[in-house]
Amino acid sequence: MKAEAWLFTGTALFFGATTAVYWWFSREPAGTAALCVSFVMASLVAAYLWRQYRRGGARPEDRGGAEIREAGGRRGFFPARSHFPALAAAGTALIGLGVVQGLWLCLIGFGVLLPGVLGFAFQNLGHED
Template sequence: MKGEAWLFTGTALFFAATTLVYGLLARDPAGVAALGVSFVMAGLVAAYLWRQYRRDGARPEDLPEAEIREAAGRRAFFPARSYFPVLAAAGTALVGLGVVQGLWLCLIGFGVLLPGVLGFAFQNLDHED
């Protein structure tokens, strides 16, 4: 994870510098907001990857002297087929349409989105890694 963490840290720093320079020179609030959100998103991914690296340590891919066989075996858990992501995506689309069309559709969208996100997040609580 260390290589990926450095990559996203560099991306976040790039967007931070770009946001600062663009904000000082352009005075465009939409561009500053877009660059700021890009900085936040890259920073969140970088923070997650650094946390994973500190928690799990170096992977065989991070070590230059590692052998191929060290990376063999089970690497991650992937859940079985699930309809919760589709439900969450439909709820997100309805919330987005509700912002344009009206509060009533936005409320329906949140009603669809909430069980989708909760089901997607908690469907595998009994799995042991």
């Protein structure tokens, strides 16, 4: 994860510097906000990857002299198919439509989104990795 963490750290630094320069020269709020969001998103991914690297240690991909066979075997847990992501997406779409159409559709969207997100997050709670 070290190479990926450095990649997203560099991306976050790029967006941070670009945001500062853009704000200084333009004072335009919409573009500055978009660049700030890009900085925050890249920073979140970088922080996650650094955490995973510290937690799991170096992988064979992180070492220059690693052999291909070192990367064999079990790599991680991948859950089976699930309908929860589609349910969460439908709830999100209903919330988006509710912003345009009315509060009643937003409330229905939250009612659909909540079980989708909770089911997606906790469907493999009992799995031991």
